[in-house]
Amino acid sequence: MERINRQKHLSLMQRSAIIGQHIAGLSNGQISRSLNRATASKWVNRYVTEHSLERRPQPGQVRKLDELDLNDVAERGLDTPFINAAEVGRQYGVHRDTIRKVWNDIGLFNFVPAKKPKLTQDQRDERLGYALQNLTRYWPNVIFSDEKVFQSDSQQRLHLYRPRNCRYDERYIQPIQRSGRISAGLWGWISIDGPGEMTMINGRLNSTGYTEILEDNLLRTIDISYGGLGNIVFMQDNNSFHTSKLTRRWFSRHPELELINAPVNSPDLNPIENLWAKMVHDWKNVFPRNRARLGDYIVERWEAERNNPHYFQNLYASMPYRMQEVIDKNCGMTKY
Structure with a gap:
């Protein structure tokens, strides 16, 4: 015996064929066997009582928006x-x-937002001045420095809806919230040739500790790397101990270093921040159990970057574009 097809929904053409055979005088059983469908009586009754072949909305079916x-x-x-x-x-x-x-x-599509600091108007003004002043600077002789604290990030991962190619537009950026869970800190510098030297930081860094790092690490390693300090530009941000009286006095005793201070709250204008982000991104399947092992792994990641010279050359090549983008974006955060 031929099995009757019990397809869940019939097309409008199939429903019309049922009614056509009903009008021609066939019984519901004959129609079902003829079309190999088991729902002939349902649509015949619907046609007779409601004069309709439309499907009714199903219970619980999601309603459409008007x-x-x-x-x-x-x-x-x-x-x-x-x-x-x-x-x-x-x-x-x-x-x-x-x-x-x-x-x-x-x-509008679903994305994870970029995280950037929220800027005050004073900080925007400072960024504009910095960009205009350094738009045509010769960057290959600049040494970039910074401190970094490796810590767990307790922020919830958010999602947002935005157009494509707008990741770094200000209204689509998630402001960074600082966490107090410090694991390990370091100070380091980079040049166009790659990583310089880094120093692990014990506790909170102050002006005394910072000038000791400059004296013992920066001067010594630059001298070894470049055979002297002539024609070197040193960039630091406007952290309080970077601009303290003690630190300014130290730089006054070393006029061979040309000093530039980057704007406050502007990690996108310091390419060493990209190195920090890369180190974090490459940090996979390693779970140090103590601060000492964490420090060892940070050093391992830092040293591994010496094998990637093109990465640093590309960072330096981006500097003129960073300055121009600050100007173009009305002093807002750039994509870098």
């Missing part, structure tokens, strides 16, 4: 990048995928 809702959902996505699709879906009685489709249709 035109007003669609416009409202679209505006909310445009106005509030860090919005939650599931929460909006609950408010409209639809699934979050429905909300996401509305946003996708207007060019």
Whole structure:
């Protein structure tokens, strides 16, 4: 005996064929056997009682958004990048995928936000002055320095909806929140040739400790690397102990070093920050159990970068573009 097909839903053409055979005088059983379908009686009754061949909405089926809702959902996505699709879906009685489709249709897609510091107006003004002053600087003779604390990040990973190719636009950036869980700190410098030397920091660094690092590490290693200190430009940020009276006095005793201070809260203008980020990114499947082992692993990662000279050349090549982007973005954060 031929098995009757129990397909869940019939097409409109199949439903019309059922009614056509019903009008021709065939019984429901004959129609079912003729079309190999088991639902002939259902559609015959629907046609007789309702004069319709349309499927009824299923219980629990997600309702569609009307035109007003669609416009409202679209505006909310445009106005509030860090919005939650599931929460909006609950408010409209639809699934979050429905909300996401509305946003996708207007060019908004789900991404993890870039993390950048939030700038004050004074900091913006300082960035503009720095960019204008250094737009045509010769960067290959600049040494960049910085401190880095390796620590766990307790921030929740957020998502947002934004257009493509806008990752570093200010309204789509997640401000960095500082955590107090310090694991290990270091100071280091880089040149266009690669990593210089680094020094592990014990406890909180102050002006005395910083000038000792400059004396014992910076001067000695630059002299070894370059055979002297002539024509060297040294860049540091405007940290309080970088600009203290003691530190300024130390630099006054070493006029062979030309000093430039980068703007406050501007890691995107110091390429050593890219090295820190790369070290963190490459930090895989290593879980040091104590501070000493953590320090050893940091040194290992630092030394490994000596085998990557093109990386540092590319960082230095980006400096003129960083300055120009600060100007173009009205002093906001750049993509670097």
